Amino acid sequence: xxxxxKLILLATALVxxxxxxxxxxxxADSLPSWNDGKTKQSIIEFVEKVTKPGSADFVPVAExxxxxxxxxxxxxxxxxxxxxxxxxDRVKALSSQHPEWKAKEPFASLLKGDLKSALAGGERSLxxxxxxxxAGMTTEEFEKIVKDWIASAKHPKTKQPYTEMVxxxxxxxxxxxxxxxxxxxxxxxxxIEFMRAWTEKVYGIPPEQVIGSSIKTKFEMRDGKPxxxxxxxxxxxxxxxxxPIGIHKFIGRRPIAAFGNSDGDxxxxxxxxxxxxxxxxxxIHHTDAEREWAYDRTSSIGRLDKAxxxxxxxxxxxxxxxxxxxxxxxxxx
Amino acid sequence: xxxxxKLILLATALVxxxxxxxxxxxxADSLPSWNDGKTKQSIIEFVEKVTKPGSADFVPVAExxxxxxxxxxxxxxxxxxxxxxxxxDRVKALSSQHPEWKAKEPFASLLKGDLKSALAGGERSLxxxxxxxxAGMTTEEFEKIVKDWIASAKHPKTKQPYTEMVxxxxxxxxxxxxxxxxxxxxxxxxxIEFMRAWTEKVYGIPPEQVIGSSIKTKFEMRDGKPxxxxxxxxxxxxxxxxxPIGIHKFIGRRPIAAFGNSDGDxxxxxxxxxxxxxxxxxxIHHTDAEREWAYDRTSSIGRLDKAxxxxxxxxxxxxxxxxxxxxxxxxxx
Numbered sequence: 001x002x003x004x005x006k007l008i009l010l011a012t013a014l015v016x017x018x019x020x021x022x023x024x025x026x027x028a029d030s031l032p033s034w035n036d037g038k039t040k041q042s043i044i045e046f047v048e049k050v051t052k053p054g055s056a057d058f059v060p061v062a063e064x065x066x067x068x069x070x071x072x073x074x075x076x077x078x079x080x081x082x083x084x085x086x087x088x089d090r091v092k093a094l095s096s097q098h099p100e101w102k103a104k105e106p107f108a109s110l111l112k113g114d115l116k117s118a119l120a121g122g123e124r125s126l127x128x129x130x131x132x133x134x135a136g137m138t139t140e141e142f143e144k145i146v147k148d149w150i151a152s153a154k155h156p157k158t159k160q161p162y163t164e165m166v167x168x169x170x171x172x173x174x175x176x177x178x179x180x181x182x183x184x185x186x187x188x189x190x191x192i193e194f195m196r197a198w199t200e201k202v203y204g205i206p207p208e209q210v211i212g213s214s215i216k217t218k219f220e221m222r223d224g225k226p227x228x229x230x231x232x233x234x235x236x237x238x239x240x241x242x243x244p245i246g247i248h249k250f251i252g253r254r255p256i257a258a259f260g261n262s263d264g265d266x267x268x269x270x271x272x273x274x275x276x277x278x279x280x281x282x283x284i285h286h287t288d289a290e291r292e293w294a295y296d297r298t299s300s301i302g303r304l305d306k307a308x309x310x311x312x313x314x315x316x317x318x319x320x321x322x323x324x325x326x327x328x329x330x331x332x333x
Numbered sequence: 334x335x336x337x338x339k340l341i342l343l344a345t346a347l348v349x350x351x352x353x354x355x356x357x358x359x360x361a362d363s364l365p366s367w368n369d370g371k372t373k374q375s376i377i378e379f380v381e382k383v384t385k386p387g388s389a390d391f392v393p394v395a396e397x398x399x400x401x402x403x404x405x406x407x408x409x410x411x412x413x414x415x416x417x418x419x420x421x422d423r424v425k426a427l428s429s430q431h432p433e434w435k436a437k438e439p440f441a442s443l444l445k446g447d448l449k450s451a452l453a454g455g456e457r458s459l460x461x462x463x464x465x466x467x468a469g470m471t472t473e474e475f476e477k478i479v480k481d482w483i484a485s486a487k488h489p490k491t492k493q494p495y496t497e498m499v500x501x502x503x504x505x506x507x508x509x510x511x512x513x514x515x516x517x518x519x520x521x522x523x524x525i526e527f528m529r530a531w532t533e534k535v536y537g538i539p540p541e542q543v544i545g546s547s548i549k550t551k552f553e554m555r556d557g558k559p560x561x562x563x564x565x566x567x568x569x570x571x572x573x574x575x576x577p578i579g580i581h582k583f584i585g586r587r588p589i590a591a592f593g594n595s596d597g598d599x600x601x602x603x604x605x606x607x608x609x610x611x612x613x614x615x616x617i618h619h620t621d622a623e624r625e626w627a628y629d630r631t632s633s634i635g636r637l638d639k640a641x642x643x644x645x646x647x648x649x650x651x652x653x654x655x656x657x658x659x660x661x662x663x664x665x666x
Contacts, residue, residue: 062539139581183541196585206395207585208516208541217581219574219600226603228581235582241552248472248550248561249568250583252529252540267552270559 030176033169033327040324042317043173046280050256051180057278061181065255067247067268068174070188070195070212072261072302073284074203076165078293079156081301083194086149088115090133098132107132131232134191135215138227146197160331163202167284168332169325170259174203177257185209185255187247189239189264193230211250213238239264244271261286266307269316281316283307288322291332363509366502366660373657375650376506379613383589384513390611394514398588400580400601401507403521403528403545405594405635406617407536409498411626412489414634416527419482421448423466431465440465464565467524468548471560479530493664496535500617501665502658503592507536515590518542520580522572522597526563544583546571572597577604594619599640602649614649616640621655624665 034040049057050064071077091101091110101107106125109118119125134142155165174184186195186205192212199205214235217228238246244267247255257280258265258272269281285304286295296304311318321328367373382390383397404410424434424443434440439458442451452458467475488498507517519528519538525545532538547568550561571579577600580588590613591598591605602614618637619628629637644651654661 062533065541192582192585200395208398208583210585214582217578219577219604226577226600226607228577244552244559244561245550249525249547250541252525252543267559271552274559 064182066257069260135232243268262302397515399590402593468565576601595635
């Protein structure tokens with residue numbers, strides 16, 4: 001064995017040992033925005049037992065898969081899903097190119113600012129809005145549109161950029177899991193391309209670890225250069241039963257930890273819970289009307305009803321935002 | 334800063350420096366089954382320039398994505414695609430449960446060993462064989478069927494397990510790229526679930542980095558336990574123009590290096606080539622009738638015709654298996 005190789009092995013072993021000491025000693029410090037209590041403790045205990053060599057619950061690094069819903073779990077989803085606000089802004093931006101929209105629903109009502117009438121057509125209206133604003137351009141063009149929008153749009157209540165409307169305790173949790181060898185994935189009903197434009201910068205989650213709903217694309221040559229055109233056709237809906245399907249399709253491995261906040265996440269948590277060995281299922285419960293929003297069983301956005309019952313029945317971890325989180329957004333003091 | 338943290342940083346830096354020295358000094362040694370020459374050199378030069386800090390061609394680790402076709406690029410595809418042999422074996426294994434197959438094509442001919450008549454119906458016959466053998470069970474059941482089969486099946490010519498019919502130079506190349514910070518992905522026309530059952534063990538490529546063709550699945554509860562049932566319905570064909578679509582869907586980032594061996598890989602190479610900065614496009618040309626097989630423009634399996642013309646016209650790297658590879662399979666002396 002060459003001397004450099006020996007030194008590398010030695011140094012690598014040293015890093016391993018020191019990292020283990022540091023992890024054990026400072027686990028609690030990794031989650032400073034979490035109040036002490038049984039919620040925080042249930043997360044730390046899970047991570048410590050699956051990462052402890054020789055433990056009966058030990059899980060090899062390759063199998064440490066954690067999946068996170070996005071809207072309402074990693075960032076705020078009130079008063080409207082961020083991607084829906086994006087779509088509305090795009091309708092306004094594109095309206096000069098579409099004079100026919102003035103006489104055509106759902107666009108006519110949208111342009112008048114009448115959201116309720118615009119959505120009177122239900123899912124069909126929503127789909128029309130999505131396709132008019134998300135299809136008809138190349139994947140590169142769409143990425144640029146999202147990047148430009150997210151860099152300038154502001155949340156109506158806090159006037160902060162949407163990328164600041166993320167939950168500080170969850171940012172810490174993502175980093176804590178990764179420091180313990182976990183691969184963190186987003187599994188969201190939101191658009192996969194909409195999220196990939198900013199998740200790496202904001203959450204440290206690279207595009208290949210983002211799973212979401214999608215529309216179809218078509219490969220074609222444009223002036224001798226290959227492009228992928230975004231088509232107005234649904235490819236995959238990554239919500240409810242679609243979440244375990246998406247997890248299996250994209251990851252091909254069952255998560256050992258999963259985090260959600262609504263009934264749309266129930267099947268992902270069930271799928272995670274059904275695997276062998278130690279498991280962590282977590283629901284974020286929006287209980288803080290003052291610092292964030294309080295909503296659950298009757299909300300039209302992020303309804304949490306059946307999943308809350310199942311969490312209580314099965315002893316899953318339920319985060320009480322008001323009680324468990326010291327700080328909610330990064331911009332808070 | 335705590336002392337343990339300082340020591341970790343120091344040790345980490347030490348590993349980095351030593352790893353860099355080792356890489357530079359021993360790059361050539363990482364590819365011992367490649368003969369010296371311009372093919373090997375083109376690969377090493379590419380890797381060295383994109384990984385050298387300060388180089389004009391430097392690419393950050395997160396963007397070092399390399400995609401590999403599987404059949405004919407990482408393992409042998411002659412005399413039949415391995416997955417097709419699997420399907421034929423499954424037809425035999427399942428025939429006692431399907432007495433009706435004795436009078437029903439394409440199964441009747443298959444069971445008589447008459448492959449030519451069985452495939453006379455073209456794509457429809459093939460699809461019937463695939464669905465009869467790949468659908469109708471849970472994802473976990475299918476994984477076990479593939480694992481059991483691949484552990485026992487033998488190649489008709491060499492009598493080796495199929496997992497030994499992999500190309501030793503490519504195994505070395507995968508490891509060399511990963512040692513240089515690349516994430517290696519499979520992007521294959523083959524079935525995603527068929528490959529995921531063994532790629533981690535054989536290639537060191539985890540399931541979440543395997544992209545392939547797929548059938549749909551359905552989430553359902555079976556005795557209170559969630560399962561994913563495999564449906565006899567095509568979800569995605571990851572071949573030709575499907576490859577860049579699959580890359581975009583699953584990875585969301587354009588590769589900087591891509592490796593294929595047939596016209597089915599042409600669009601993946603075009604898509605890779607069209608990105609900005611340094612790029613590496615490689616075709617494996619099957620030129621060794623003695624140690625492997627020699628085939629290209631007129632072969633029904635792994636036809637290499639248009640892609641070879643484009644590689645020659647654009648100066649992509651073409652591996653001449655006979656000339657460039659010292660050893661082909663791991664079991665060779």
